[in-house]
Amino acid sequence: MLYLRDRDMAAPPKPVEKVDGVVIRFAGDSGDGMQLAGARFTSETAMMGNDLSTLPDFPAEIRAPAGSLPGVSGFQIHFSDHDILTPGDEPNVLVAMNPAALRTNLRDLPRSGTLIVNRDAFTDRNLEKARYTANPLEDGSLDDYHVHEVPLTSLTLEALKDVEVTKREAERSKNMFALGLMSWLYHRPTEGTISYLEKKFQSRPPIAEANVLAFKAGWAYGETSEDFRVTYEIAPAKLPPGTYRNIRGNQALSLGLLAASVKSGLPLFLGAYPITPASEILEDLSRRKDFGVRTFQAEDEIAAVGAALGASFGGALGVCTSSGPGVVLKMETIGLAVTLELPLLIIDVQRAGPSTGMPTKPEQADLLLAMWGRNAESPVPVIAASTPGGCFDAAIEAARIALKYRTPVFLLSDAYLANGSEPWLIPDVDFLPDISTRFADAESHEGDFLPYRRDAETLARPWAIPGTPGLEHRIGGLEKADGTGNVSYDPDNHDHMVRLRAQKVAGIAADIPELAVDEQGDEELLVLSWGGTYGPVQAGVRRVRNDGGKVAHAHLGYLNPFPRNTGDVLRRFEKILVPEMNLGQLSKLVRAEFLVDAVGYNRVRGLPFRSSELAEAMKGML
Amino acid sequence: MKDGNGGRPLVQLTAKDFKSDQEVRWCPGCGDYAILAAVQGFMPELGIARERIVFISGIGCAARFPYYMQTYGMHSIHGRAPAIATGLSSSRPDLSVWVVTGDGDALSIGGNHLIHVLRRNVNLKILLFNNQIYGLTKGQYSPTSPLGTHNKTTPFGSLDYPFNPVSLALGAEATFVARSVDTDRAHLTEILRRVAEHKGSAFVEIYQNCNVYNDGAFDAVREQENRILLQHGEPIRFGGEDGTVERGVVVRPGGGVEIVDVASVGEDALLRHDESAEDPSLAFALSRLSHTPVGPTPLGIFRAVERPVYDTLMAEQIEVTKRELGEGDLKKLLHAGDTWAIS
Numbered sequence: 001m002l003y004l005r006d007r008d009m010a011a012p013p014k015p016v017e018k019v020d021g022v023v024i025r026f027a028g029d030s031g032d033g034m035q036l037a038g039a040r041f042t043s044e045t046a047m048m049g050n051d052l053s054t055l056p057d058f059p060a061e062i063r064a065p066a067g068s069l070p071g072v073s074g075f076q077i078h079f080s081d082h083d084i085l086t087p088g089d090e091p092n093v094l095v096a097m098n099p100a101a102l103r104t105n106l107r108d109l110p111r112s113g114t115l116i117v118n119r120d121a122f123t124d125r126n127l128e129k130a131r132y133t134a135n136p137l138e139d140g141s142l143d144d145y146h147v148h149e150v151p152l153t154s155l156t157l158e159a160l161k162d163v164e165v166t167k168r169e170a171e172r173s174k175n176m177f178a179l180g181l182m183s184w185l186y187h188r189p190t191e192g193t194i195s196y197l198e199k200k201f202q203s204r205p206p207i208a209e210a211n212v213l214a215f216k217a218g219w220a221y222g223e224t225s226e227d228f229r230v231t232y233e234i235a236p237a238k239l240p241p242g243t244y245r246n247i248r249g250n251q252a253l254s255l256g257l258l259a260a261s262v263k264s265g266l267p268l269f270l271g272a273y274p275i276t277p278a279s280e281i282l283e284d285l286s287r288r289k290d291f292g293v294r295t296f297q298a299e300d301e302i303a304a305v306g307a308a309l310g311a312s313f314g315g316a317l318g319v320c321t322s323s324g325p326g327v328v329l330k331m332e333t334i335g336l337a338v339t340l341e342l343p344l345l346i347i348d349v350q351r352a353g354p355s356t357g358m359p360t361k362p363e364q365a366d367l368l369l370a371m372w373g374r375n376a377e378s379p380v381p382v383i384a385a386s387t388p389g390g391c392f393d394a395a396i397e398a399a400r401i402a403l404k405y406r407t408p409v410f411l412l413s414d415a416y417l418a419n420g421s422e423p424w425l426i427p428d429v430d431f432l433p434d435i436s437t438r439f440a441d442a443e444s445h446e447g448d449f450l451p452y453r454r455d456a457e458t459l460a461r462p463w464a465i466p467g468t469p470g471l472e473h474r475i476g477g478l479e480k481a482d483g484t485g486n487v488s489y490d491p492d493n494h495d496h497m498v499r500l501r502a503q504k505v506a507g508i509a510a511d512i513p514e515l516a517v518d519e520q521g522d523e524e525l526l527v528l529s530w531g532g533t534y535g536p537v538q539a540g541v542r543r544v545r546n547d548g549g550k551v552a553h554a555h556l557g558y559l560n561p562f563p564r565n566t567g568d569v570l571r572r573f574e575k576i577l578v579p580e581m582n583l584g585q586l587s588k589l590v591r592a593e594f595l596v597d598a599v600g601y602n603r604v605r606g607l608p609f610r611s612s613e614l615a616e617a618m619k620g621m622l
Numbered sequence: 623m624k625d626g627n628g629g630r631p632l633v634q635l636t637a638k639d640f641k642s643d644q645e646v647r648w649c650p651g652c653g654d655y656a657i658l659a660a661v662q663g664f665m666p667e668l669g670i671a672r673e674r675i676v677f678i679s680g681i682g683c684a685a686r687f688p689y690y691m692q693t694y695g696m697h698s699i700h701g702r703a704p705a706i707a708t709g710l711s712s713s714r715p716d717l718s719v720w721v722v723t724g725d726g727d728a729l730s731i732g733g734n735h736l737i738h739v740l741r742r743n744v745n746l747k748i749l750l751f752n753n754q755i756y757g758l759t760k761g762q763y764s765p766t767s768p769l770g771t772h773n774k775t776t777p778f779g780s781l782d783y784p785f786n787p788v789s790l791a792l793g794a795e796a797t798f799v800a801r802s803v804d805t806d807r808a809h810l811t812e813i814l815r816r817v818a819e820h821k822g823s824a825f826v827e828i829y830q831n832c833n834v835y836n837d838g839a840f841d842a843v844r845e846q847e848n849r850i851l852l853q854h855g856e857p858i859r860f861g862g863e864d865g866t867v868e869r870g871v872v873v874r875p876g877g878g879v880e881i882v883d884v885a886s887v888g889e890d891a892l893l894r895h896d897e898s899a900e901d902p903s904l905a906f907a908l909s910r911l912s913h914t915p916v917g918p919t920p921l922g923i924f925r926a927v928e929r930p931v932y933d934t935l936m937a938e939q940i941e942v943t944k945r946e947l948g949e950g951d952l953k954k955l956l957h958a959g960d961t962w963a964i965s
């Protein structure tokens with residue numbers, strides 16, 4: 001086995017080519033371990049100090065039939081020596097572990113792109129499952145690409161022939177062979193992956209050995225095979241100084257909620273029902289009992305938010321996490337929270353819909369649901385995270401608003417942010433905002449305790465939690481008299497209370513940052529984006545500018561209320577383009593609110609925007 | 623009655639202390655008044671300070687209850703009180719949390735929450751006022767209305783087979799299941815006492831007369847001869863006063879229970895009630911003696927067993943984890959896993 005020689009006996013090093021960035025996509029069957037290979041490659045890349053952005057793309061089915069088209073799972077990583085904003089529009093390199101992966105992903109690979117295929121998987125049966133009538137490796141259809149046919153399966157089996165694992169187990173290590181090869185090709189450090197594998201399969205040493213050997217064999221194959229003539233080097237990126245880790249949006253959101261609990265001094269209570277792509281937050285936080293977190297996996301979405309609200313009534317930081325199909329079920333309770341004026345966080349990790357839609361695919365079509373999806377006038381602040389790492393700050397900010405204004409708050413994320421990852425500058429805990437709040441007690445009021453007497457500045461009502469002597473009171477869904485909170489059907493009181501609740505939410509505009517505009521000052525076109533599309537939109541803006549186009553960019557993290565200068569900003573530009581992964585929800589809001597002629601760029605493909613398509617749309621308006 | 627007051631000394635209060643300043647707005651003659659009076663009369667016995675007591679309700683006539691109690695309270699939304707109370711109770715084990723609900727609220731729109739709260743054994747005291755009708759919406763049939771009920775939405779008679787709330791609670795493996803009647807203050811108070819003592823979910827069905835839309839629905843159980851009073855450890859027998867025949871309950875060969883004349887089987891053959899039996903089968907069989915209360919009907923405690931309480935388990939997990947891992951350190955957690963420094 002030539003390729004398993006020791007490193008010190010290796011063939012003379014191959015020429016190294018310096019590149020500033022590359023996009024690699026790993027694609028294979030759901031059972032091929034592509035997500036793991038991708039995640040490991042990401043960690044190696046992070047340790048190299050490159051900037052990076054990743055996008056996993058997997059089917060909702062846990063195990064679609066092996067080798068089938070719907071069973072293809074992909075993982076894309078973009079890494080570079082400069083700061084980047086997206087996982088890349090299209091891969092430069094595609095690793096296809098079987099014909100189905102080739103068929104579903106080839107359309108994204110530009111001509112002359114690099115294609116690495118597992119030749120062993122191109123059997124008649126697999127070709128048929130992928131609906132190929134001829135073998136694409138043989139019929140010349142791949143002539144425009146740089147194709148590397150690697151017998152990944154047989155090389156893996158050969159490398160593991162002395163390890164005590166079954167053939168099936170040995171075969172399953174082929175993802176590590178592929179990872180080893182790619183790690184060699186791009187000069188990734190290997191120690192992290194080796195110790196990761198040893199730890200992951202700690203209880204099954206032969207499996208650990210098999211994976212490590214396959215990984216090393218892949219590396220060695222690169223070194224010795226005639227097929228690979230050069231390797232690539234991508235220098236570390238110049239990022240702001242500090243300590244970094246790689247983070248996915250859902251992880252950042254969980255950490256943000258914990259930070260909100262610590263910084264508010266309130267115990268975190270999470271009510272949730274399992275739903276893709278939000279379940280991971282429940283899973284993460286259920287491990288955090290050391291922070292006193294109570295996680296309640298409810299019988300349904302309704303009970304999940306109900307319990308969170310009940311916990312808020314008792315003085316906890318009540319949170320529920322879900323996705324669109326679950327959020328619709330919670331609206332009744334959110335309406336109750338509006339009228340009870342209690343803090344509550346509703347986290348909607350948006351996915352493509354309507355109905356069950358495409359559970360693992362992103363969309364941002366729940367904006368109007370969050371705004372108005374309740375009966376009657378029931379205003380709720382809405383904020384949206386913009387990047388995976390930004391989910392951390394968004395969670396703290398949502399909690400700050402909820403606690404300070406005693407209101408439910410919507411935090412919108414999406415499947416792209418949730419699963420996508422990027423390097424994250426770990427914040428200094430001491431500099432996180434203090435979001436502590438004060439419960440009402442015997443001293444906090446003069447005269448009789450009035451549960452609906454408002455703070456003059458914030459219009460928030462007192463939060464008097466059970467257990468506080470002398471402040472016993474009843475609250476409920478019936479309209480309340482201003483001040484006393486007693487049930488009231490008085491017409492003027494109702495009109496007054498409806499307006500007060502609206503004013504309270506609108507008033508938050510004074511307490512959030514102004515909308516910043518990325519501009520030179522002479523642009524006529526403003527691109528207005530919101531939420532999870534920040535990366536692709538900003539990347540699109542940079543493309544246009546590189547080509548000499550003039551375009552300004554503003555990105556909204558606050559959707560209700562809008563930052564107080566939003567109208568002024570919008571009116572400064574002649575043209576406004578609003579790209580959204582829906583059919584024009586923010587467009588509707590800004591048109592209605594500011595009477596501006598916002599033009600939408602709308603795609604709902606269950607995939608993040610490509611910066612190239614956005615750049616085209618921008619150019620079309622110049 | 624040690625729990626609920628957080629180890630504090632017992633408090634001396636009177637029924638008056640539990641009356642809020644809100645005018646009670648049920649129809650005159652409604653059974654809810656009697657239940658409210660019984661609860662307010664009983665509360666001082668608990669010895670728990672008012673601020674540690676919380677009443678949570680859903681929607682319906684019964685759901686107005688919290689407004690009239692000088693405690694903490696929440697009149698929430700239809701059917702959801704058990705869910706909201708679960709969040710409160712499990713995050714605040716120092717409180718005594720009561721849920722007041724009705725047959726529509728608990729068994730129709732909120733049926734899912736009810737069965738799950740019972741199975742989890744959350745530390746909640748659940749009072750279900752069963753009047754077999756939707757009162758607040760003015761007289762539609764409910765999930766406990768007898769089959770064939772004629773009213774506003776069933777002019778030709780209802781087609782749905784009703785729930786027996788006690789059977790349902792036992793089926794959900796509730797640890798405490800009882801039944802009482804609105805106007806029987808002594809019996810109701812005795813049950814409330816046991817409810818308060820129980821650790822975990824305590825479920826009580828209270829037959830409540832809606833004199834406006836369903837008057838007299840429970841008249842049968844107001845007759846002495848129909849009241850099968852369950853008493854732990856005692857043979858189950860009833861009637862026999864005022865010249866009526868004394869009857870009793872025996873186990874039927876092949877399963878279930880049935881009503882017989884005591885004279886015909888002899889006293890020794892009667893079933894002795896065991897509320898603490900782990901196996902709920904006999905309790906369930908007793909609940910089937912009257913599917914709807916038109917004849918002899920068991921009242922009292924069907925089941926009272928111990929099972930770990932959800933709230934306590936949740937608190938213990940946190941305590942144990944903190945003991946083993948130490949108090950969570952945010953800085954450490956943020957830096958967990960692979961990190962790298964850029965200078």
Ligand code: SF4
Nearest residue numbers: 649652683757832833
């Ligand atoms: S409608 Fe019936 S249940 Fe409701 S308050 Fe009137 S009498 Fe009582």
